Amino acid sequence: MITIEDKERETGKEMVMTLIKAFVCMVLIFLSIRVPEIYREYPFLGKLGNGFILFLGPSLVISVVRLVVIYWYIQKHRLKKSIKDNFILGINRVVSILNTVFFAIAFTYLFDVNPKDLVFSVSIVAAALAVTFKDYIANMINGLIIMFSDRLSLGDHIKLGEHEGKILDITLINMILQNEDSDMVIIPNSVAFSSVIINQSKQNTKKLSIEFDLSLRDTYTPEFLEGYLNKAIAHNSENVMEGGLSVKTIAINKDVAIFKVMVLLKHYDKVKERGVRRLLNTAIIQLAGGPVEPEIH
Missing domain, CATH: 2.30.30.60 (SH3 type barrels.)
Structure with a gap:
């Protein structure tokens, strides 16, 4: 499980990357103001630098906002056992979408696209994409x-x-x-x-349920099945709520009755749940062959 400490370490790395991005952006801004000789000799380099500024500027602001929100969220949940990773995941997805938009705007700047034409074209494309x-x-x-x-x-x-x-x-x-x-x-x-x-x-307990059908000729009742299946899981009862096994009748057809056994487990544990499920399946299979006591190992 990812802990708060893990998230803080990841956030620390992202802060370093944000500082690097800020440094690069400041260098490009400085060069655009001073206009070095290489910019005059190769105008495309100047335009490329301005395009990067157009991308890095808004992206840097978004990155800072993202880090502040994530840091606040981690601090808010410091006293809890875990944090909602999907909240941070949602923030990351939104930032990715915004960075894509900023990159597209910066890319069009390199080709001297008129902003009005760009907005009009984007509107048409967006409408077409929304329909398609x-x-x-x-x-x-x-x-x-x-x-x-x-x-x-x-x-x-x-x-x-x-x-x-x-x-x-x-x-x-x-x-x-x-x-x-x-x-x-x-x-x-x-x-x-x-x-x-x-x-x-989100529940304090885990519910395990199995549906099965038995012949009407055997005249099994839900009360009998509850006692029978309780004996089957007796040696694995430490993970079962007291009185947590119940059997109810789902339907009665011409030849068979359909039952459902439900067991409330104390904790969600795949290994223990698999053990309880195996004992119940074994007992039900044995019961289908005749009214015998289940084997308990």
């Missing part, structure tokens, strides 16, 4: 909203539709999850934004 890539733009906006939300954080274990896993990254287009099989699941931000998300990391 509206899904991507919606993903970007939804991604930024998710990044600045206090409901989701990098590292949270969530359930989104049929997918469940840990949030590894949130880009401007997708949310990337790592599921129980260590597979990478890529979900568009618009889908994540419009879906019901269960954030299991």
Whole structure:
């Protein structure tokens, strides 16, 4: 897990880079004022220097604002166990977008593009892009909203539709999850934004659930199944809430009854959860073959 100290070290490196950027910008400003001989001999170098100033100036201001915001955020959460990495991620994404805009403006300056023509051209291009890539733009906006939300954080274990896993990254287009099989699941931000998300990391407990069906001929009741499955996980009960196992009937069809067993775990631990799930699956499989006592190892 990334700690506050790690973030402070990263912020320290970024401050050094910002100081270097400020030094380069001041040197270029000094050269543009003094106009050295090489600028007179090669006018394009002067224009190139002015273009860099046009980019570095606003970019430097944005970098300073970004560092101040991140430093304030880290100090605010110093007494907490962790900080919301997605907030810092959102700041970084916004800064990247603004730097791209500044670079585009500086690049057009090199070719003596009229500002009015530039604004008109950008407006037409932006309108065309908004129509053509509206899904991507919606993903970007939804991604930024998710990044600045206090409901989701990098590292949270969530359930989104049929997918469940840990949030590894949130880009401007997708949310990337790592599921129980260590597979990478890529979900568009618009889908994540419009879906019901269960954030299991925000809960004090972790809920484990398994659906299964049994033949009606065996006449199993939810009470019997609860007692049977409680015995199955008896040796792994240190991670299970007291009275945290329950069985409910989902549906009764012509030949089978569909049940769901739910277990409340004290803490989210993938290894312990896998052990409890394995014991329950083994007990259910044994039960499907006949009413026998589960083997407890």
